[in-house]
Amino acid sequence: MAGQVLVHDAPGGVRVVTLSNPGRKNALDGRMLDALAEAYDSAPGVRAFLVRGDGDGVFSAGWDLNDLSTYAPGERLPDEHLGDVLDRIAAHPAPSVAVIDGPAFGAACELSVACDFRVGGPGALFSMPPARLGVVYSLHGLARFRARLGDATTRLLFLTGRRLGSDEALRRQLLDVVVDRPRDVGLDWCVELAGHAPLAMEGLKRGLELLGRGGGSDDERVEYQALRRASFNSEDAKEGRAAILEKRAPRFRGE
Numbered sequence: 001m002a003g004q005v006l007v008h009d010a011p012g013g014v015r016v017v018t019l020s021n022p023g024r025k026n027a028l029d030g031r032m033l034d035a036l037a038e039a040y041d042s043a044p045g046v047r048a049f050l051v052r053g054d055g056d057g058v059f060s061a062g063w064d065l066n067d068l069s070t071y072a073p074g075e076r077l078p079d080e081h082l083g084d085v086l087d088r089i090a091a092h093p094a095p096s097v098a099v100i101d102g103p104a105f106g107a108a109c110e111l112s113v114a115c116d117f118r119v120g121g122p123g124a125l126f127s128m129p130p131a132r133l134g135v136v137y138s139l140h141g142l143a144r145f146r147a148r149l150g151d152a153t154t155r156l157l158f159l160t161g162r163r164l165g166s167d168e169a170l171r172r173q174l175l176d177v178v179v180d181r182p183r184d185v186g187l188d189w190c191v192e193l194a195g196h197a198p199l200a201m202e203g204l205k206r207g208l209e210l211l212g213r214g215g216g217s218d219d220e221r222v223e224y225q226a227l228r229r230a231s232f233n234s235e236d237a238k239e240g241r242a243a244i245l246e247k248r249a250p251r252f253r254g255e
Helices: 030-041 078-091 107-114 139-149 151-160 166-171 182-194 198-212 218-232 235-245
Strands: 004-010 014-020 048-053 096-100 103-105 117-120 125-127
Touching (some): 078 139, 096 182, 117 166, 198 218, 198 235
Parallel strands (some): 048 096
Antiparallel strands (some): 004 014
16 A cells, blocks of 8 residues: 555644555655645644654654655755655644654654654654765755754764664754653644644744744845734734733634
């Protein structure tokens, strides 16, 4: 059976995205990347994404090595395709939570880093194998790791190819938390995130992205200031203030 991406919309504006390729430990290929992009592109009203692997004890073994033979010399490289899709995930207005319980290797490791949060189980395991595969990773991909994890952890992952278990991954900020029931906790995080004001979440994500790139260009900083002004005058901001004064849960509409 070919790999696929399963999509399920849970209550509260949470979309659950499942990488499913059980015969190959949920390995990714080009078609699955396209399906992953579609899961994000076709998401009006979705306020948080939960990204997980199909089955217990595995996230994804990374890029399906059999798929690499389909890329002829002169074509775009597989990690360039990957980078395009992960940029769309990282830039999506709604936040993403990756649930890692088992291996997250190669492309799957970068997918988890492109998400806003990573909830791990005790069996979480990370590895970046380009040096062992004899390939040079894209600058764009390396920059993603350095922006999120810092230079030291990026060097450790790429130059040694070591596998980092959950404890070391937590110390090195590859994981935000390690829990016994990561899927349940990941869903709880998504429900919490989905309850916040969508315009504020979009603007805050954009600001953090710009800071990760050194603050962005002059035009990007002007754009960010416009987002800030729009948020202060939004209906959601009025609702947020009213909810606090009235001591009730807010009802945000993204307006």
